[in-house]
Amino acid sequence: MSVAAFMFPLLFVLVLTGIPIAFSLIVVSAGAGLLAFGPHVFGQLYGSFYSAATNFILSAIPMFVLMGAILERSGIAERLFRVMQIWLGRLPGGLAVATIAMGAVFAAAAGVVGAVEVMIGMMAIPAMQRYRYKNSLIAGTICAGGSLGTMIPPSVIAVMYAALAQISVGELLAGMMLPGLLMIVLFIAYLIIQGMIDPPEPVDFVDDIATMSLREKLWVTLTSMLPICALIFAVLGSLLAGIASPTEAAAVGAVGALLLCILYGRFSLTMLRESLKITVRISAMILLIVAAGTMFMGTFAANGGSRLIRDAVEAAGFGNAGMIVFFLLIVLLLGFVLDWTANVLICVPLFAPFIRQAGIDPIWFGTMAIIVIQTSYLTPPMASSIFYLKSIAPPDMTYGQMCRGVVPFILLQLATLAIVALFPALATWLPSQIVGF
Amino acid sequence: WQVPTSVPEGSPFYVNFLERFADNVDLLTSGRVEIEPFGAGVLVPALQVYDGVRDGIIKAGHSTPSYLVNQDPINAIFAGFPGGMGPEAYITWIYEDGGKEALYDLRASEGFKSLIVGIGSSEIMAHSNVPIKTAADLKGLKYRTSGPWAEVMREYFGAVPTVVPPGEIYTLLQRKGVDLIEWGPPSANLPEGFHEAAKYIIVPGVHQPTFLWEVVLKQETWDAVDDDLKPLIEKAAEMTTMEGLIHFYSADVKAMETYRSGKNEIITLDPTFVTELSEAGVDWITKKAAAEKDAGKPAMDDLLTKYKAFEATWSAESKYLIRNQD
Amino acid sequence: MTRLFSIVDGFSLVLSRIADGVAIVLVTAMIFEVAARYLFSAPTIWAFDISYMCTGTLFILGAAYALREDAHVRIDFLAEKLPPRLRRTIEGVVFFLLLTPIFAGLSWFALQRTLRAWTSNEVEMVSPWAPVMWPFYGLLALGLVALTLQVAVQGLRAFLGHTHSSFDLEV
């Protein structure tokens, strides 16, 4: 029996006894690495750590976190949600809808999912709690909104997937566009219906909005919406116009947020120091998981993990439909424990040849695989989205509430998957229409 | 042997060089030596395959001398440099006229046993948002490239070499964040989709007329291999290089045909401009070799002299070859 | 013992303050690169290397202090139901007996790697800037050493039952 087969169970045990995820991954990797590399285990693990520490794409993470931390202190979150309350207050689930919309907008600005979630989370949690939304709904909304970074271009995951599967990045991004929009529509529809069935308790301080004059309302809206729109325009615009790469756009966002802060008169050295402190702490937490995941993947592969899966597929002898279901299931299961980088790194090279041989449309399959990766990002017990949320959540928000909160959104994502599976044209039509230049 | 490489699993270099080598070794040694290929970054960092072998983490690794040029410029001669020999002449020099021995000696001095596993065809000089026809067209353009060509472009043509990580090349090219990019030979660029991002395709690949990949092992590891297996593994490597190059030719012309039948405009540079570009490249490497010699390391200069001598003979006497070019 | 703990805590804190500064360098370098490329068509040859080096540095220099503040995500919904004594023992065994030697090994390798980069005057592989690499390797090694110490202290604290406001196993 292969060592690789024991790595996942061991990992589960460690994680469930409360050892931090990153350190659990490292313990298992070191054990498996010792068997595969003997005395050279530390060199090998160091190499994986080095790969993670030198990955340029990950540079976007600290900067998007910094952007979020500064925005949180700029007072823009309260202002923005006040505006949302003014205009969407009567709409059922208004703030939740606004959070999803912000998630979609920031997803279009950033390619890294965790950073988007942390940023909208920092803005939305205080505001939604003040308006007495249930913790589970807040958690689910933020996790789901944050996860959109996977499906909405630019998506680092899609770029990496396409590169590994040897398919066109442009076609894949175009293929994901309609399913991504469909997902947003489903989210918003659900939140409105949910808000009608089970509205949050009324709050007493909303009354001042009722007494506001239209003139005041418009003024608040203007002074809140204009700067944040300018910020989003700076990030998205610099990205779409090809002025900045996704990583550089993150820097533009951080500086833009700082300017906003100065504009609102909230800037101070203490505030900057606090933002930096949070940035370092959250980035260290996220990147240590990436580094540990890279170690895990390396030792898993070295112990025959990839071969194990390859042999299993060949032995099973699936038809096309069976093979698609089987592959997506593996992606989902690995997604329980691996971060997306490791998941894509392991799965794509394993599956791509089978998909090609079977004559399955690679864009269609790629789109579905990416939906599943986004779903596995939400699935408890080990959901990256919940880890990120926990790092910024107030103490009264429990793990159980978070797990309950993401369930409806997982179902909505699976619904999207089912629709794309039944109507492949959703993924394949747009790429066939797109003109590259 | 678990053999990692510097490119992701599924890339043409992985399939055409490393997987082919694994298959050939399996065939020739009747399964006595098993090579298990690994994609980039799984066992060791993508660019540190040589280090991984040196540190004993892996028994063997597959990579290209390109990554060693910054450390020791003599590697540029083996990696293929701007204005250097094309694949036909180069593979002949490598296998028949001293190239292979020179590379193997260099690696031996570093404690490695090298096996050439893969020689490539010429690359596409650029996928470009703007047409390039003369040297003046290059001035001030943002060009994603690296290595010696970046220096040649900056110093001799006033272009602006730009560093872009692999995953972001397509996006920046499509959004005109860079004006032009170079990546690999036609068949390797096709799956990357660059032809969908930019209209113009500039050939020939003066910047990278050919390239070389090798499998390296520690000398001790090689010495421990059964004597009857060594020649079989050597043969498998040689066979892989030959088959790999021919496969590239075949896939490349089909890729070019695909480009031509699509929306792209293929610009074949004027011979005088090609000469101008080549001479700049050769001037660059000649100066580099001279600088090395001044620094008390004459090896590069000696090797370059031999390389140029072979190239001169080839250029002068290869006109009898039928090339079937329009 | 307590004194030793606070020295290690202090060391981690100092490194994390340095990491704060590195974050500023990172943002500044990226903005400079965007402006240089877009406004002046003169991209730098160093921004790419600086950005990944900054990210790697700020991450590893911040990792030890993040552990001190218990910021590394754990899943505690099952663990909360274990008896505190058992939890502390598991925590102590994993951190002190397993992770401390692992991180010590990593640090040892990182130090050797730094030394080799220094003696061989190693430069970056593919960068046209080709910076010497030992300072970056050195910073990674420094961060790993601090993390090793903090991991050991984390384990010892669990054994000794020391808890403090940000590290509380008895939730």
Ligand code: NA
């Ligand atoms: Na999950």
Ligand code: NA
């Ligand atoms: Na190239």
